[in-house]
Amino acid sequence: MSDQPLAGRTVVDLTTALAGPYATLLLAGLGATVIKVENPATGGDSSRNNAPYAGGDGLSLSRQGPDDMSVSMLARGRNKLSVTLNLKDERSHRVFADLVRDADILVENYSPGVTGRLGIDYAAVHALNPRLVYTSITGFGSQGGPGSGKAMDSIIQALSGVMLTAGEPDEGPVRFGLPVGDMLAPLFAVVGTLSALMQADQSGEGQHVDVSMLGALTSLVACEPFDAFAAVGMEQRTGAMVPRLAPFGILPTADGHLALSAPTDAFAHGVLRAIGRPDLTEDTRFHTRDQRVRNADEIHALIREWTSARTTEEALRLFTAEGVPAAEVRDPRDAVRDPLVRAREEVVPVIHPVHGTVEGLATTGIPIRFSAARAGFDRPAPALGEHNDEVYRNKLGYSADDIAELAAASVI
Amino acid sequence: MSDQPLAGRTVVDLTTALAGPYATLLLAGLGATVIKVENPATGGDSSRNNAPYAGGDGLSLSRQGPDDMSVSMLARGRNKLSVTLNLKDERSHRVFADLVRDADILVENYSPGVTGRLGIDYAAVHALNPRLVYTSITGFGSQGGPGSGKAMDSIIQALSGVMLTAGEPDEGPVRFGLPVGDMLAPLFAVVGTLSALMQADQSGEGQHVDVSMLGALTSLVACEPFDAFAAVGMEQRTGAMVPRLAPFGILPTADGHLALSAPTDAFAHGVLRAIGRPDLTEDTRFHTRDQRVRNADEIHALIREWTSARTTEEALRLFTAEGVPAAEVRDPRDAVRDPLVRAREEVVPVIHPVHGTVEGLATTGIPIRFSAARAGFDRPAPALGEHNDEVYRNKLGYSADDIAELAAASVI
Known part of the structure; x- marks a missing residue:
C-alpha cells in the first residue's frame, strides 16, 4: 500500500x-x-x-x-x-x-x-x-x-x-x-x-x-536538570503538590482527584476567583508568585478544602470557566476510552x-x-x-x- | 558532516x-x-x-x-x-x-x-x-x-x-x-x-x-492491557511490591532501596539461597510460582527482613552471585553519572x-x-x-x- x-x-x-x-x-x-x-x-x-x-x-x-x-x-x-x-x-x-x-x-x-x-x-x-x-x-x-x-x-x-x-x-x-x-x-x-x-x-x-x-x-531523566535544581535549592521531589509553582499539584475532590496547574499570576487569580475568593487575588499572601510560594501550604489548603467539597466535574467546570488549566486524574481504563x-x-x-x-x-x-x-x-x-x-x-x-x-x- | x-x-x-x-x-x-x-x-x-x-x-x-x-x-x-x-x-x-x-x-x-x-x-x-x-x-x-x-x-x-x-x-x-x-x-x-x-x-x-x-x-498507557488484567483479577496497581510475581518489588536496605525481579522458580530459589534460606526452596509455601503468589506477603517479609539489615551493595552482591536480577534504586543525580x-x-x-x-x-x-x-x-x-x-x-x-x-x- x-x-x-x-x-x-x-x-x-x-x-x-x-x-x-x-x-x-x-x-x-x-x-x-x-x-x-x-x-x-x-x-x-x-x-x-x-x-x-x-x-x-x-x-x-x-x-x-x-x-x-x-x-x-x-x-x-x-x-x-x-x-x-x-x-x-x-x-x-x-x-x-x-x-x-x-x-x-x-x-x-x-x-x-x-x-x-x-x-x-x-x-x-x-x-x-x-x-x-x-x-x-x-x-x-x-x-x-x-x-x-x-x-x-x-x-x-x-x-x-x-x-x-x-x-x-x-x-x-x-x-x-x-x-x-x-x-x-x-x-x-x-x-x-x-x-x-x-x-x-x-x-x-x-x-x-x-x-x-x-x-x-x-x-x-537527564532532560530534567536535577543537579542544577538541587544546587539552587529548587526541590524537585515534592510529591503531589509543587510549592514552588503554587497553586500546583493534585487535589482530592468529592469523587476523585484533579490536577491543577496555575503557576502564573493570571492562572492563580483565576483559581482564587473560581473558589469564590476573588478578594484574595489582592491579598499580600497570594497576589504575586513569590508571595504564593512563601504561602504555598496556605493557598493549597484553601483550594483543597474547596475541591474536597465538590465533584471533579463541578470543580473543573468552575476552573475552566476562569481559564485555569485543570483536568481530571483518570484511571487508565477511562483514559483509553477518551x-x-x-x-x-x-x-x-x-x-x-x-x-x-x-x-x-x-x-x-x-x-x-x-x-x-x-x-x-x-x-x-x-x-x-x-x-x-x-x-x-x-x-x-x-x-x-x-x-x-x-x-x-x-x-x- | x-x-x-x-x-x-x-x-x-x-x-x-x-x-x-x-x-x-x-x-x-x-x-x-x-x-x-x-x-x-x-x-x-x-x-x-x-x-x-x-x-x-x-x-x-x-x-x-x-x-x-x-x-x-x-x-x-x-x-x-x-x-x-x-x-x-x-x-x-x-x-x-x-x-x-x-x-x-x-x-x-x-x-x-x-x-x-x-x-x-x-x-x-x-x-x-x-x-x-x-x-x-x-x-x-x-x-x-x-x-x-x-x-x-x-x-x-x-x-x-x-x-x-x-x-x-x-x-x-x-x-x-x-x-x-x-x-x-x-x-x-x-x-x-x-x-x-x-x-x-x-x-x-x-x-x-x-x-x-x-x-x-x-x-x-494502552500498551498495558489494564482492562484485560482487571477482567481476570490481575491487580496492576499494587504499589512497591507485585504479589502476583513474588518475589518482586522494591525493598528497603540499611542504606537505601533495591529493586528485585525474581518471578521465575530459578530466580526465586536464587533469592532464597542468597538470603541464607536454601531450605525454603523446597518448602511448599515457596517452591512453585503459584505457591509463592499465595504466600507473597510471607516471602516478601522474609526478604525484607534480610535486606533491611544489609547495605544495598552487600545485598546486591549476594543476589547477583545467585544470578538474581536486582539493582540499586538510584537517585536521578547518581543515575546520570553512571x-x-x-x-x-x-x-x-x-x-x-x-x-x-x-x-x-x-x-x-x-x-x-x-x-x-x-x-x-x-x-x-x-x-x-x-x-x-x-x-x-x-x-x-x-x-x-x-x-x-x-x-x-x-x-x-
Whole structure:
C-alpha cells in the first residue's frame, strides 16, 4: 500500500517479549513488511504465553482452547507476518541468509553475545547484505551490562533514577506501573533505525544501531536538570503538590482527584476567583508568585478544602470557566476510552483473528496523524508460523518439497 | 558532516518550551541543520527565562550577568542556529517564505489555530514548498482540545491515566517528576517526521504530521492491557511490591532501596539461597510460582527482613552471585553519572558557550549508537539571534543593508 510511509521496506524481526516487539510494531504500523521470526522449538515469542488470553469465551487467566491468543500477542503481533525458524539449528542458516538478503532492516533484542553464538551478529549479516540496518535493543548496550546483566523493566527503572522522581520526599521509591524501562528504548530504536535507513538510502551502506534500555530512559531523566535544581535549592521531589509553582499539584475532590496547574499570576487569580475568593487575588499572601510560594501550604489548603467539597466535574467546570488549566486524574481504563484519543486512533480496539473485536479491550495505535499517508493496523496478530508459505514460498521462492523438508526436520 | 544520519537536511524550528524543542534537539543531534526561529519582541524562546541559570559564577536562581544562560536553553539549544524573526509582523512573511522554501522539515508547537492566524499553517507552507514535512506537536492534536485547551505536562499526565498506574492501591494518584506528558509526543513526532521525510524522498510530496501529547502518552498507557488484567483479577496497581510475581518489588536496605525481579522458580530459589534460606526452596509455601503468589506477603517479609539489615551493595552482591536480577534504586543525580551511560554518551556534560563545561551538570545525549555515523552535540546553545548573519546573509543571500533594515524595523 503505497500511501504508507514505510511501504516497500522489509523488516526481519528477531525480537521477543516487549521492548523489541514494540519497536517492530511501530515499523509495521508505519507500513513496513515485518517478518516475525519465531522459534518453533519453544512455541515462538514468549509473549504468546502471557496471561491473560482472549478467545471465543472472552478473557481468561489460562488458555481455554486452540484459538485463544494472549492479549500481549494480539496487540504486539498486529500487521506482522509470522514464520517459524529455529536459529539454533545449523540448517536454518541458508534460510536466514535468504531472509536478510533483500531486507532493509533487522531488529533483535537478544542478550549481548547471543547473536554472535548463533552466527547472526551484525558482522555476519552485514556480509550477507551490506545495505541492511541492523538494530539491537538490549538492557545496557551491545557491549553487555553489570550484575546479572538481566534487564527487566523494574531493574532499568531502578537504575535510571525515575523511581525517585515521583513520590513524597520522605517516602520510598515509586515503581511505575507503565513499563517505561521497557518502552523508551524501542522509541529511540525506531528513530535510530529510520535515521540509518535514510543514510543507507544515500550511501548504499547499512550499519549497526545499538540502543540500550538504561541509556534511553536515563537520557530522558537527564532532560530534567536535577543537579542544577538541587544546587539552587529548587526541590524537585515534592510529591503531589509543587510549592514552588503554587497553586500546583493534585487535589482530592468529592469523587476523585484533579490536577491543577496555575503557576502564573493570571492562572492563580483565576483559581482564587473560581473558589469564590476573588478578594484574595489582592491579598499580600497570594497576589504575586513569590508571595504564593512563601504561602504555598496556605493557598493549597484553601483550594483543597474547596475541591474536597465538590465533584471533579463541578470543580473543573468552575476552573475552566476562569481559564485555569485543570483536568481530571483518570484511571487508565477511562483514559483509553477518551473519545478524542479513539477518534485519532491513538488507541484502538483489540481484534482477535478468529473471533473479531474483543469486547471492552483497547490497545495502542500509532499516535501520529499523517495528512497524506495511512498509519495503523489492519491485520490481526498471526498464529505461530501462519505465514511460512507466504514468505518461504512466495517471497523466497522455496518449493513445496523444500518447505516440507525443513518442517519435517523442525528447522521451520 | 556527511557521517551524520540527517546531514544535509534543514529544519525550520518554530518551537518553544519543552516538547517541541526536544523534538528538534533530537533532529539536531542526528545531524540536521536546525534553524531556531525566535521572536525578538519577547526575548525568544521562553526557556531562555527558566531558572536556574549558569554563568561565570556557576549556578544561580536569577540571572547574574549578560553571559548567563538558562540551564534549559543550554541543554535544548545545542547544535541549533538561532535567528530572530517576529512572525506577528507582516514584514516577516517574505523572510519566512525564504526560510521554508529550501527546508526539508518545519516543526511547530503553537496552540491550535495560531499558525493559521499568523499565515504559516500547513496549507500556507505547503504552497511555498510542497516537499516540506510540517510537524505539529500540540496538547490534544491540531483540531484543538477540551477545557481551557492548556496542555501542561501535569494536565496530560492526569488525563492519560499514568498517574494511577503507580502508587499503593489505597493512595492518591502519583505525579511523575519526569515530565512524561511533555516528552513522549516529541519522540513520536520525530518518528513521524522521519517517516514522512522518507515518503517525501520517494514521492516528492511532503505532508502534515500531527502529534498530540495526550495521544502519545495514552497510546503508551494502552500498551498495558489494564482492562484485560482487571477482567481476570490481575491487580496492576499494587504499589512497591507485585504479589502476583513474588518475589518482586522494591525493598528497603540499611542504606537505601533495591529493586528485585525474581518471578521465575530459578530466580526465586536464587533469592532464597542468597538470603541464607536454601531450605525454603523446597518448602511448599515457596517452591512453585503459584505457591509463592499465595504466600507473597510471607516471602516478601522474609526478604525484607534480610535486606533491611544489609547495605544495598552487600545485598546486591549476594543476589547477583545467585544470578538474581536486582539493582540499586538510584537517585536521578547518581543515575546520570553512571560510567557506562556516560561512556555511551547517552548522558553528556553541559557546555556553556562562553564559560565551557558547567561543573557537576549533565544533560541528555542521543541514546542511539551508530556504527557508521556520528550522533550527538558538538556546538553549545546559541545566544538569541546569534546566527542571523550566518542564516540571512550566507544561506538566504540577504545583503547587509537588507539585514540592517529588518533589524531596525524589529522584524528580526
